[in-house]
Amino acid sequence: MYNMSGKRRKTSISVLLAAVCLLVFIYGCSGTKNYTSYTRPQFDIAGIKKIAVLPFENYTSEPYAAERVRRAVMIELMSRGVEVTEPGEITAVLRKQRIRSIRNITVENIRDIGDALGVDAVMKGSVGAFGIRKGISVTYPEVSVNLTLIEPESGDIIWAASNTSGGAGFWTRHFGVEGPTLDEAAAKVVREALDTLFQ
Amino acid sequence: MSLSKKSIFILVVIILLSVAGCYRKSAPVYYMREDVDFSFIKKVAVMPLQNLTDERYADEIVRQTVISELLASGLVDVTIPGEVTAALEKLNIKSAASLNPDQIKQIGKLLNVQALILGSVQQYGEVKFGSVTAPEVTITLMMADVNTGTILWSVTRTLGGSSFMSRHFGAKSKTMSETVVAVVREALQTFTE
Secondary structure, eight states, rough: OHHHHHHHHHHHHHHHHHHHHHHHHHHHHTTOOOOOOEOOOOGGGOHHHHHHHHOOOOOOOOOTHHHHHHHHHHHHHHHHOOOOHHHHHHHHHHHHOOOOOOOTOHHHHHHHHHHHHHHOOEEEEEEEEEEEEEEEOOOEEEEEEEEEEEEETTTEEEEEEEEEEEESOOOOOOOOOOOOHHHHHHHHHHHHHHHHHOO | OHHHHHHHHHHHHHOOOOOOOOHHOOHHHHHHHTTTGGOOOEEEEOOOOOOSSOOOOHHHHHHHHHHHHHHHHSSOOEEEHHHHHHHHHHHHOOOOSSSSSHHHHHHHHTTOOEEEEEEEEEEEEEEOOOOOEEEEEEEEEEEEETTTEEEEEEEEEEEEEEOOOHHHHHHOOOHHHHHHHHHHHHHHHHHHO
């Protein structure tokens, strides 16, 4: 009797261990780094005190995605002590210089914007994804951004980062735990991208 | 061997085989000129990509990712996209999809770069795999030398689909944006490695 129950206990422990290993494996699959960043070597990023965040390009079907992410970037920059030009001033300068498309902005345009606004750097950006997606069994927010910081004098890219939110987390997929909202996901994606600028 | 031990052994073997099976990956198809020293390339211009999909902005999304990944590699500097558009307008080139060697040389001279990145997006969207849908992206990238107008490197890469683990065990599957980053990263690795 004792031997039988001992065997059963060992089997139960083995099965339990196998299940734990499987869960840990599945959980491990979720932790991937989604951001990519570049900082120009030998450039003093700390010297940048004021940035003009240009209107972002919107590559999504959500009409206000670009502006929502742009606002998140501006708030995040201000929270880190960087001065940000008021969006109305940027619009006025773009109108004055007859720049219709941010996508086609040249180094000369950026130089003129830098001079007109008195900023140390100009930020361009684009939003590649912004919406709620349907997974196999759950829905989750997907946000993808590309940010580029350009030095107005030289027109050089001094910093660039792209980041995307991952799919639904482990706890949401398996236990139905509430995931982040779309704006929370956007704020996180922006924060992680800007972390690479201020690291 | 007792029955329970046998069962556990069979279960472990099945899991191992499944895991091994789900990691089967196709290698990128690429070409690289062997007689060229790529260290002369310090700055490149990424041309507008050809969009062969129904997704309106697939070309621009992939292009932005290519620029970010090239910069992040630390190997080359990249011209800002607006300068490329201005150069194409100045040279009266309507489409960057079919550039001849002379045009490649002219663009290179105007932008002061050593190479141009050209390419296309063939697939960008959710594809149905059995009972589930998953993102799939296919891209082709080429690098042209602006001194000779010849192709130095080209690669075609496809990524996507739903993995065995995500279909059966609820493991995390890649989002559309993650698939784009992964496909671009793997394509560029054939050049940067």
